[in-house]
Amino acid sequence: MLLSDLLDSDAVDADGRRVGAVIDVRLEVSGAPRQLLADAVVTGLLVSPHSRFSTWGYERRDENGPLLIAKFQRWLHRGTFLVLWDDVEKVDQGRVVFRRGYTARDAALPRAPRER
Amino acid sequence: MTENPDAVETDAAPPPAGRVLDAHLHVLDRQVLDRDDVPVTTADDLELDGIEVGARIEPGSPPPTVAAILTGPQLLMRLFGGHAPASRTIRIPWRLVSEVGTVIHLGVAGETLDATWAERWVSRHIIGRIPGGRHAPE
DSSP, X not given: OBHHHHTXXXXXXXXXXXXXXXXXXXXXXXXXXXXXXXXXXXXXEEEESSOSOOSSOGGGSOOOOSHXXXXXXXXXXXXXXXXXXXXXXXXXXXXXXXXXXXXXXXXXXXXXXXXX | OOSSTTSSOOBOOOOOSSEEEEIIIIITTOEEEXXXXXXXXXXXXXXXXXOXXXXXXXXXXXXXXXXXXXXXXXXXXXXXXXXXOGGGOEEEEGGGEEEESSXXXXXXXXXXSGGGXXXXXXXXXXXXGXXXXXXXXX
């Protein structure tokens, strides 16, 4: 499957209610070690209840400039949440179904070590 | 657990076991450079292994992994929809990636990749036929 097949998909809960759209796929470079870099594993899906497009990821970082764009992007993507891959029940064409009782998690990106 | 995803209160994500990347934000449209910092292409899409469309995902099954960076006609497919035939898709296996930052670094020379076939073709069939086109300027 291609990443672009997942992006923009409708995210629905176990009862078939639409909860948003998949705007990004969270990866972690923590899979099987390779000679250069470990495998990148899909750990979750980012879901925005209000928009299908997220360009700059302001809602996931504490970046604040330019202020107007940051404010608009945060407003557009208010309520964005992360659903771990373990909570994904099924991937259909243009639709991702979450398990019953899935957990909506904080979408913020962890800070890079040098920023801590 | 949050019943309503609109709610601001969300559980924290578990601590990461490695570098965290958001595929669209950190990988798509980034320039790909080879081991000598020579531009190769851009990352137009990613191929994910381990997702079967329409099949139920059993709890505890291994998560999908990134198999390759796709380039070539894939950008048009991403923008306008559809899939390029497999024979037209140019893949750069993820195992060749050495670093993901502002750009994506590969650990191999670009000339060994299918992604640079057009440049090699032009170099051999057009530039190479121009007098003096087969050696560096003196």
